Amino acid sequence: MATTAVDTVKLTIDGVQVTVPKGTLVIEAARQMGVMIPHFCYHPKLTPDANCRMCLVEIEKVPKLQTSCSTPVAEGMVVRTATTVVNEAHKSVLEFILANHPLDCPVCDQGGRCDLQDFSHEYTPTTSRFAETKRIFPKEYFSPVIETQMNRCVQCLRCVRYCDQVMDVNALAPSGRGTMTEIKHFGAHPLDCEFCGGCVQICPVGAITSRLSMYEFRPWMLKRADTICTYCGDGCQITLQTKGNDLIEVMSAHGAGRNNGDLCARGFFGYHVSTHEDRLTHPLIRRDGKLIQATWEDALEYVAERAMQLKLAHGGQAFAGLIASRCTNEDLYVFQKFMRLAIGTNKLDSSARYGHINGVRALRRVQGTHRWTVTFEDIVDAGALLLVGTNITEANPITGLKVKEAVKKNGASLITVEALLPAVGTISNIANLSAHHFGAHPDRFQAVVLGLIKAVVEEGLVAQPLTQRAPAYVKAVGDAVKAVAWPAIEQAGGTTSAALKEAARDFAKASRAIILVGQGVLRQPGGSGLMTTLLDLLLLTGHHGLAGCGVAPLAEENNDQGAIEMGAVAEYLPGPADLGDQAARRRIAQQWKEEVPQTPGRTLLEMLDEARTGTVKAMFVVGENPAASLPPSSKAKEALEKLDLLVCQELFLTETAALAHVVLPACSYAEKDGTFTNTEGHVQPVRHAIEPLGESRPDWEILSALSVLMGAPIEYGAAKEITNEIRSLLPDHGLLGPAPKPSRPDDAVLTRYLQQGYAEDLGERYRLGGSKFEPARRSASAREGEVRGSGQGNEFTLVSQQSLFHSGKYSTRAKGLLQIQSIGALAVNPADAGRLGLADGSRVRISNQLGEMTTTVKLQDRIPEGLAVFPEHFDQDLRRLVSVTADPQTGVPYYKTARVKVERA
Numbered sequence: 040m041a042t043t044a045v046d047t048v049k050l051t052i053d054g055v056q057v058t059v060p061k062g063t064l065v066i067e068a069a070r071q072m073g074v075m076i077p078h079f080c081y082h083p084k085l086t087p088d089a090n091c092r093m094c095l096v097e098i099e100k101v102p103k104l105q106t107s108c109s110t111p112v113a114e115g116m117v118v119r120t121a122t123t124v125v126n127e128a129h130k131s132v133l134e135f136i137l138a139n140h141p142l143d144c145p146v147c148d149q150g151g152r153c154d155l156q157d158f159s160h161e162y163t164p165t166t167s168r169f170a171e172t173k174r175i176f177p178k179e180y181f182s183p184v185i186e187t188q189m190n191r192c193v194q195c196l197r198c199v200r201y202c203d204q205v206m207d208v209n210a211l212a213p214s215g216r217g218t219m220t221e222i223k224h225f226g227a228h229p230l231d232c233e234f235c236g237g238c239v240q241i242c243p244v245g246a247i248t249s250r251l252s253m254y255e256f257r258p259w260m261l262k263r264a265d266t267i268c269t270y271c272g273d274g275c276q277i278t279l280q281t282k283g284n285d286l287i288e289v290m291s292a293h294g295a296g297r298n299n300g301d302l303c304a305r306g307f308f309g310y311h312v313s314t315h316e317d318r319l320t321h322p323l324i325r326r327d328g329k330l331i332q333a334t335w336e337d338a339l340e341y342v343a344e345r346a347m348q349l350k351l352a353h354g355g356q357a358f359a360g361l362i363a364s365r366c367t368n369e370d371l372y373v374f375q376k377f378m379r380l381a382i383g384t385n386k387l388d389s390s391a392r393y394g395h396i397n398g399v400r401a402l403r404r405v406q407g408t409h410r411w412t413v414t415f416e417d418i419v420d421a422g423a424l425l426l427v428g429t430n431i432t433e434a435n436p437i438t439g440l441k442v443k444e445a446v447k448k449n450g451a452s453l454i455t456v457e458a459l460l461p462a463v464g465t466i467s468n469i470a471n472l473s474a475h476h477f478g479a480h481p482d483r484f485q486a487v488v489l490g491l492i493k494a495v496v497e498e499g500l501v502a503q504p505l506t507q508r509a510p511a512y513v514k515a516v517g518d519a520v521k522a523v524a525w526p527a528i529e530q531a532g533g534t535t536s537a538a539l540k541e542a543a544r545d546f547a548k549a550s551r552a553i554i555l556v557g558q559g560v561l562r563q564p565g566g567s568g569l570m571t572t573l574l575d576l577l578l579l580t581g582h583h584g585l586a587g588c589g590v591a592p593l594a595e596e597n598n599d600q601g602a603i604e605m606g607a608v609a610e611y612l613p614g615p616a617d618l619g620d621q622a623a624r625r626r627i628a629q630q631w632k633e634e635v636p637q638t639p640g641r642t643l644l645e646m647l648d649e650a651r652t653g654t655v656k657a658m659f660v661v662g663e664n665p666a667a668s669l670p671p672s673s674k675a676k677e678a679l680e681k682l683d684l685l686v687c688q689e690l691f692l693t694e695t696a697a698l699a700h701v702v703l704p705a706c707s708y709a710e711k712d713g714t715f716t717n718t719e720g721h722v723q724p725v726r727h728a729i730e731p732l733g734e735s736r737p738d739w740e741i742l743s744a745l746s747v748l749m750g751a752p753i754e755y756g757a758a759k760e761i762t763n764e765i766r767s768l769l770p771d772h773g774l775l776g777p778a779p780k781p782s783r784p785d786d787a788v789l790t791r792y793l794q795q796g797y798a799e800d801l802g803e804r805y806r807l808g809g810s811k812f813e814p815a816r817r818s819a820s821a822r823e824g825e826v827r828g829s830g831q832g833n834e835f836t837l838v839s840q841q842s843l844f845h846s847g848k849y850s851t852r853a854k855g856l857l858q859i860q861s862i863g864a865l866a867v868n869p870a871d872a873g874r875l876g877l878a879d880g881s882r883v884r885i886s887n888q889l890g891e892m893t894t895t896v897k898l899q900d901r902i903p904e905g906l907a908v909f910p911e912h913f914d915q916d917l918r919r920l921v922s923v924t925a926d927p928q929t930g931v932p933y934y935k936t937a938r939v940k941v942e943r944a
């Protein structure tokens with residue numbers, strides 16, 4: 040918004056006139072003109088506390104010095120930040136602090152980047168009037184990953200306030216009085232919180248530090264590289280700090296990246312995967328049944344020769360390729376180009392198939408975009424937010440912070456449809472902030488969404504312009520929801536029509552509304568249909584197409600969005616453009632100087648089926664691990680074992696790599712350059728921080744070398760050259776910058792949807808429990824028990840889902856994250872546990888017709904009765920209990936839910 044005269048204030052700071060927005064604090068106004076007023080307790084993210092008194096300034100006509108961190112600017116104000124009086128005041132504050140500070144700078148990890156050191160240096164309080172003995176706090180064990188040294192604390196309370204105001208975790212509190220105040224956590228046990236690392240980052244001295252890097256460095260030894268975290272689709276900017284080729288620590292600066300300096304545990308403590316001792320450092324070739332170390336030359340020649348033989352004998356259609364969405368855009372782009380040009384097939388897919396494709400395909404179907412129409416900033420500014428199946432704190436923690444900010448700071452109305460109950464725990468709970476919470480099991484989300492739409496229709500909340508534009512669509516949807524009776528919705532959704540109507544009214548009346556859709560929808564049966572239905576909700580309430588409004592699918596993997604945009608999926612070319620899009624094919628052929636194969640693509644499960652039946656004889660697998668990601672009932676392992684050639688590019692000898700004929704060691708993100716595209720659709724630079732481990736090479740480079748040996752050279756000298764090629768092909772890819780530019784719906788596509796597209800599956804989507812893919816049929820009594828909220832007998836809906844402390848299977852090699860969470864446990868509601876005679880830590884057997892496993896139980900108030908949740912990072916045994924069904928429209932394999940019996944082991 041343009042700044043008007045009314046909105047700004049003119050003042051003078053140190054003799055220089057400055058104009059700033061009304062309401063700006065003096066400390067910020069000074070910072071904007073390059074004057075840094077010393078401070079400890081102030082931080083732009085936190086409400087002013089003015090407790091340290093370090094930021095005192097002189098303000099003309101005000102008799103006493105004022106704290107610049109809590110004083111807003113005023114028209115004509117004259118501020119002096121460096122007079123003798125002010126400097127003396129700074130000196131006095133430092134004298135007070137230093138009276139108690141241990142001055143153990145030589146052994147403090149903050150030494151060399153400490154505010155207290157810097158201010159002491161600047162204001163030189165060389166003598167002290169205090170003769171008293173310094174305070175000494177007894178040393179306490181704080182946590183496995185965080186070290187506290189309270190003797191160094193300056194009592195600014197930034198850590199406490201960050202934990203409360205930003206994270207909503209409330210894990211820390213000041214204890215004691217006066218100089219004896221120290222920061223403590225609650226309970227006589229190590230700290231138990233979200234471990235976001237925020238307290239470590241925000242501490243201005245060395246009172247709270249990371250144990251992972253303790254005593255390993257002095258700041259001047261560290262080299263820094265700004266790059267992007269690989270653990271989820273939020274795409275946080277991190278600064279990897281290195282010494283030699285060792286990763287020492289991670290930081291994220293305030294003001295940097297889409298995360299604005301905030302991180303989660305995975306981003307802050309999970310960086311040791313790249314330098315794990317199990318990393319593959321040499322190529323391996325299978326000889327006499329064993330994988331034997333080989334040279335790159337031998338390994339590449341072996342692959343090229345064998346691939347050429349198979350291609351000659353069976354053609355390109357005997358090949359398939361699979362790549363992880365954790366790779367860079369450059370890797371993904373070269374992979375699909377390699378498969379299409381060097382091999383000659385469209386049989387390729389990526390891990391975006393596990394769910395994100397459901398979101399993107401629904402967006403393309405309804406509004407013709409493949410990206411969000413909103414940004415993180417829009418979430419913060421939204422009037423109403425509807426979260427469906429997001430498990431947001433665990434799955435997309437930084438998007439979760441934006442939601443918290445919207446609610447806590449801006450008063451947004453939050454509606455949550457989550458498998459969660461409002462309950463206080465050690466991890467923040469979005470349901471606690473919700474104005475309208477619907478705690479339903481994941482297979483009941485559809486019932487709640489249909490209830491919201493029915494309420495919109497019956498309460499007369501359908502937007503008039505839509506009724507005029509698409510009367511047939513509005514009538515069809517209206518008729519469909521009218522046909523679903525309220526009692527059926529109430530029973531299935533475990534709620535009341537009154538609650539749904541109230542939520543619908545709040546959502547409809549908001550001037551800006553956003554729907555965030557998580558893995559609980561995208562990776563559950565019927566995910567693509569429910570995503571489309573949520574777009575209907577946005578359309579009906581008249582929010583669709585308005586600035587700051589949209590339906591936003593949340594990406595689980597860091598580059599799910601990029602994988603689809605690079606064309607590394609069965610149905611799309613780079614763009615994404617449909618495989619049959621002739622204009623796109625011509626554009627790509629012009630760039631590639633070769634035609635794109637005309638043959639159809641194959642999704643992950645289809646490729647495995649073809650491998651099982653012998654149609655596919657060779658597979659290139661890049662960073663993906665279908666043998667472990669998919670449950671045994673998918674028979675992925677058997678399919679891979681049948682191949683004549685399986686080539687894996689990997690960091691570790693995974694379950695899939697162990698089956699390969701050739702394993703090629705790949706670089707991690709910390710060793711390569713390129714770009715990732717985050718969940719918002721923002722393309723961000725990835726920069727190498729360390730040199731490749733052993734002989735590992737970037738994935739694109741390996742594929743490029745293979746293409747040369749196969750006589751179809753796809754050559755690049757550096758990742759930058761690939762980025763440039765992608766940009767010349769896809770202009771949207773060039774939007775590197777501080778903030779993404781959200782896409783706009785394509786009106787022609789929307790018109791098609793409103794005229795006829797909606798009707799394709801309307802009956803299916805608007806039929807209660809209409810998903811054909813419901814994982815297991817339940818007995819009537821079990822269903823009734825769940826709906827009433829009390830478990831019946833020992834039958835549970837088992838869900839495997841994301842933990843806050845892990846992501847996929849790589850994070851279980853990060854020593855910091857393993858210190859926070861090293862095993863999986865079955866989380867159940869205490870009421871269910873009580874009924875079954877279980878306590879925290881009880882051993883239980885989980886079983887169904889597919890198999891059984893044993894584990895321990897963890898009681899959690901936030902888990903609804905009848906639901907049992909297990910973290911997917913430790914679920915190798917649990918996978919035996921789940922079957923796989925493929926979405927008939929999108930080919931997404933659903934395997935996150937099962938019906939099981941839980942009993943004492």
Ligand code: SF4
Pocket residue numbers: 268269270271272273274275298301302303304305306307435436437438846
């Ligand atoms: Fe950010 Fe996601 Fe990484 Fe956490 S895992 S630091 S939220 S990108």
